[in-house]
Amino acid sequence: MDISRVDLNLLVYLDVLLRERNVTKAANHLGITQPAMSNGLRRLRDLFGDPLLVRTSEGMTATERATELQLSLIHISEPTRPY
Helix, strand or coil: CCHHHCCCHHHHHHHHHHHHCCHHHHHHHHCCCHHHHHHHHHHHHHHHCCCCEEEECCEEEECHHHHHHHHHHHHHHHHHCCC
């Protein structure tokens, strides 16, 4: 993966999506539209070659790959998290 071609804002999207487990709530959290967040999720899925979040009877569930990425995101963003 050529990191210079990656939109780093997508990592923020992924972080919020994995915490909220809901596209609409994640979009509201970031102040963007639900379609924009859905598009970001599609781009993330393409980027990582993984569905990342899948619908289940309990809502959206993270894949194993998404859980691995979430641990990395927490480590990377910890110093800048306001919560």
